[in-house]
Amino acid sequence: MLSAKDRLIIALDVDTTEEALSLVEKLQDYVGVFKVGMQLYNSEGPEILKKIHSLGGKIFLDLKLHDIPNTVGQAASVLTRHGVFMYNVHTAGGSEMMKKARESADKVSGQNGSIRPLVIGVTVLTSINQSILENEMGVSRSVEEQVVSWARLAKESGLDGVVASPKEIRAIREACGEEFVIITPGVRPEWAAANDQKRVMTPREAIASGASYLVVGRPITAAADPVDAAKRIVSEMEEGLKC
Numbered sequence: 662m663l664s665a666k667d668r669l670i671i672a673l674d675v676d677t678t679e680e681a682l683s684l685v686e687k688l689q690d691y692v693g694v695f696k697v698g699m700q701l702y703n704s705e706g707p708e709i710l711k712k713i714h715s716l717g718g719k720i721f722l723d724l725k726l727h728d729i730p731n732t733v734g735q736a737a738s739v740l741t742r743h744g745v746f747m748y749n750v751h752t753a754g755g756s757e758m759m760k761k762a763r764e765s766a767d768k769v770s771g772q773n774g775s776i777r778p779l780v781i782g783v784t785v786l787t788s789i790n791q792s793i794l795e796n797e798m799g800v801s802r803s804v805e806e807q808v809v810s811w812a813r814l815a816k817e818s819g820l821d822g823v824v825a826s827p828k829e830i831r832a833i834r835e836a837c838g839e840e841f842v843i844i845t846p847g848v849r850p851e852w853a854a855a856n857d858q859k860r861v862m863t864p865r866e867a868i869a870s871g872a873s874y875l876v877v878g879r880p881i882t883a884a885a886d887p888v889d890a891a892k893r894i895v896s897e898m899e900e901g902l903k904c
């Protein structure tokens with residue numbers, strides 16, 4: 662079973678290589694994975710991945726691919742060649758697109774003998790509420806029904822897991838089983854500010870609800886002492902693992 666530390670993903674939401682590597686150097690003994698999202702990747706390009714890897718960091722490449730199946734399949738081959746630990750695609754892109762992403766991960770890692778990256782689906786973004794889902798996207802299901810439906814589709818299409826809000830963890834776990842990976846942002850310890858996150862859970866609650874990995878950004882990266890903040894969050898996650 663993964664340890665609490667292995668399950669903690671730090672969001673490197675910064676613009677520069679210098680800021681990102683400073684966080685990796687400080688935190689890599691205390692956390693499991695570093696998340697490179699569209700801000701850092703679009704600013705520094707694929708070089709940043711090599712630099713984080715050279716410091717021994719594992720990477721979640723959070724680029725949320727969403728395009729026609731062939732384009733996503735080709736892009737997924739490139740991401741697999743970068744040797745990242747996991748990357749993601751939008752489940753809204755449909756089953757054929759998700760299957761292509763998984764096939765590329767299998768094919769490229771099989772050819773170069775590397776470990777296959779986990780391929781993760783993004784379900785309903787936590788910034789989308791019921792009213793936006795209905796009125797702007799034309800979806801009449803509840804957010805939870807939509808998330809669970811997309812999580813099922815992701816699983817059937819060969820994906821390893823999904824990103825979802827902490828509130829949906831239990832329903833996804835029930836629908837998709839124990840092995841399915843559930844990654845959740847929107848995690849806030851009681852001692853940290855919520856910032857712009859609206860539907861939050863503590864690290865202990867999120868792990869106790871069945872999350873596989875937690876994504877945490879500002880409560881650690883903006884803390885006066887990021888190492889101390891990471892250690893406190895890992896110990897709260899350890900409590901959750903005992904539940």
Ligand code: C5P
Pocket residue numbers: 672674698785786787788824846847848856858876877878879880
């Ligand atoms: O600083 P904070 O802990 O809020 O960072 C959360 C990270 O998780 C950010 O990188 C954000 O983009 C990401 N995320 C999120 N909600 C989603 C998907 C991703 O907060 N639904």
